[in-house]
Amino acid sequence: MTKVAFFAEMLIEEFDGASRTMFQLIRRIDPAEFDYLFVSGRSGQMDSPHRTFSVPSVRVPINADYSMSIPHLLKHKLERSLDAFNPDVIHIATPSLLGFFALKYAQKRNIPVITIYHTHFIAYLAYYLSKLPFLINVMENITRSSMRRFYNGCDHVYVPSQRIIDELSDIGIDRTKLQLWQRGIDLHTFCAEKRDLPYMQRLVGNDKPTILFVSRLVWEKNLATLMQVYQLFKETGWEGNFLVVGDGAARRELQMQMKDAQFLGQLDHDQLATLYASSDVFVFTSVSETYGNVVVEAMASGLPCVIADGGGSADLIAHGYTGFKCAPYDPQAYFNYIKLLLDNPLIREDITQRALHHARSLDWNQLADSYFRDIHALKNANRRFEHTVL
Numbered sequence: 001m002t003k004v005a006f007f008a009e010m011l012i013e014e015f016d017g018a019s020r021t022m023f024q025l026i027r028r029i030d031p032a033e034f035d036y037l038f039v040s041g042r043s044g045q046m047d048s049p050h051r052t053f054s055v056p057s058v059r060v061p062i063n064a065d066y067s068m069s070i071p072h073l074l075k076h077k078l079e080r081s082l083d084a085f086n087p088d089v090i091h092i093a094t095p096s097l098l099g100f101f102a103l104k105y106a107q108k109r110n111i112p113v114i115t116i117y118h119t120h121f122i123a124y125l126a127y128y129l130s131k132l133p134f135l136i137n138v139m140e141n142i143t144r145s146s147m148r149r150f151y152n153g154c155d156h157v158y159v160p161s162q163r164i165i166d167e168l169s170d171i172g173i174d175r176t177k178l179q180l181w182q183r184g185i186d187l188h189t190f191c192a193e194k195r196d197l198p199y200m201q202r203l204v205g206n207d208k209p210t211i212l213f214v215s216r217l218v219w220e221k222n223l224a225t226l227m228q229v230y231q232l233f234k235e236t237g238w239e240g241n242f243l244v245v246g247d248g249a250a251r252r253e254l255q256m257q258m259k260d261a262q263f264l265g266q267l268d269h270d271q272l273a274t275l276y277a278s279s280d281v282f283v284f285t286s287v288s289e290t291y292g293n294v295v296v297e298a299m300a301s302g303l304p305c306v307i308a309d310g311g312g313s314a315d316l317i318a319h320g321y322t323g324f325k326c327a328p329y330d331p332q333a334y335f336n337y338i339k340l341l342l343d344n345p346l347i348r349e350d351i352t353q354r355a356l357h358h359a360r361s362l363d364w365n366q367l368a369d370s371y372f373r374d375i376h377a378l379k380n381a382n383r384r385f386e387h388t389v390l
Contacts, residue, residue: 041069184364192302217248228331276301
């Protein structure tokens, strides 16, 4: 039996792309082979036979959607629980206070560490510090230093795109620790067969084309550009539908600026799958993604994508072949490519078919298998190391 202590700020499956990725692994844990201890701040309902340890947490001031765990409030109790569990490997989701606590614990006890690079921290700073621009360079340097300390202290770092591997290597993270590990897609849930035009007509009240945007509604998703794209369509008198799925701190302002768009809030996977398959174009302006789960979900649903050429999402699209990529802050570029797809059914169909072919190559089972093999390998390598030292 291999024991893994899994540290995450929050374990709420539908919270964001990082949470959904973690639960793809959690749902595939074989209890005959692995025993997990989950240490987290906020958590939802977990259908898991494994143990949990709850850590006190506080809301993050600059983003109320998130919370930060404070492990030092229960330091000795948590350490005793970890010692009693006696993990072979430690999995850390985020380089937070909880993540650094876990890393320090692992280093003291010579336990190997695996992590997945979920959040492109550097890309967020310009948004969070937009009212304090003189702090941006300082905080970027501090963040890079913190990232180097954390990720260079891990044994295995899964990174979802080659572009992000290059960026992490450029800031001084040991490239030998970085392993390309993309994200899978549930092809039973997200598929073109979910297309339901009567459902869409009931939802929007007409049979006109629909542009879809899906994301957490926070400003670091480059929502300012999304608003400008919407305004360009309004200025041309376009009569289609603009749908926004998701929730977050920016929703109220977006609704004020995009008065004729429909805001559907947070949807479950089945609702979202039908919406993807029944829309006409997917637009995604974010440059802060490490991967971009929603882009793959749209592709797997037969929905052609127009996205920002930035962040990890950009690696998902071959420009002009499986979708279109735009200069991230150029609303006219998004407008032009969306119009191209809406006005040319043959181009749209070619893009759709090639995107479907790519999405079908992304298999969660294979990715999960490689993760669990690496867990075993880290445990066995550490045992050989300990035996050699002894």
